[in-house]
Amino acid sequence: MTTIDLCADVGESFGNYEWVTDTALLDIVSSVNIACGFHAGDPRSMMATTKLAVEKGCAIGAHPGFPDLVGFGRRIMELSKEEITTDVLYQLGALQAFATGHGANINHVLPHGQLANMANVRGDYASAIVDACALFSEEMVIVAPPGQLADEAQKRNFPVAHVAFIDRNYQDNGQLVPRNQxxxxxxxxxxxxxxxxxxxxxxxxxxxxxxxxPVKCDTLLLHGDTSGAVRLAYALREALLKEGIAIQSYQS
Structure with a gap:
């Protein structure tokens, strides 16, 4: 039977800024990517989202981003390799603290926004992210589309789940069409x-x-901040199941 992981970016509320889709999405998807406080999220949202993910049986993933709350992690930032490694490691450790509190572990890491975009085309960013994962856990699944980050992870024997983006257009070189276009x-x-x-x-x-x-597709990514995300996630899940495609989290 063909299986696919259906994942969503969640836990992106912080302070008085609240996304209300998380609870409904976790009833539909098989894994989640939880914001770790840099591009979005805060300790309260990380606690609540991790607890809910454990209750719903979703695989827990870290969604580290640039330190860019104002730009939601979607602005280009030129950081040193040390800054990227320590920023990502910091976010992994923070989320794992909440996971440990609920008897769970982080299953995977999917970088967010511009951090992911730059790591997919720049070897220095890719290497820095994998360095952080190596310091954290060598069994961590690294989620990425084909590119520099996936190549670096595979070269260093990390399990890799190739991600496809359900609501984003692709350019002729396989990269996503930039959001400002x-x-x-x-x-x-x-x-x-x-x-x-x-x-x-x-x-x-x-x-x-x-x-x-051509695409490699182990997991389908739904953006939690997309308009109508819950309705779309439900419709997609039902359509895949009707096609005989099982929904199952990707784990090493």
Whole structure:
């Protein structure tokens, strides 16, 4: 039977700023990527989201980002290798404290936003993130699309789960269309469902220009801040199950 992990970015509330979709999403997805306080999230949201993930049986992942609350981690930041390694390690340790408090461990790490984008095309950023993971746990699953980060992780014998983005358009080079460009985000529900089936079954995606690009897909990523995220997650799950594709968290 074909299986796929369906994951969502969650725990992105902080202070008086609150996302209300987390509870509903955790009833639908098989794993979660929890914000660790740098681009979003705070100790209260990390505690609540980790507790809920354990209760719902979702695999827990860390979602470390740039120290950029104002820009939601989506701005380019030129940091040293030491800064990246220590920032990521700090965020992993913080989330693990909450996981330990609920009898769980972090299963995977998926870098957020511009940190992920830069690590996928820059060897220094990729190496710094893997350095942090090596200091934390060599059994950590590193979630990334094909690129520098996935290559560096595999070179150093980390388990890698290749991620595909359900609501983002791809360029002809396999990279995501930047969010500041037109057609970066796909909003039509049926289009998203059809693309996901194609990525899983045919291991291919149609780029923004209409070309076919091969994809590796172990996990499908749903952005929790996407409009209608809960409705989309439910519709996607039902469509995949109807296709005979089982939803199951990716673990090493």
């Amino acid at each position: 037109q057609h970066a985000v796909i909003v039509d529900e049926q289009t998203i469902i059809d693309r996901c089936k194609k990525m899983i079954i045919e291991q291919s995606v149609t780029t923004v220009s209409g070309k076919e690009w």
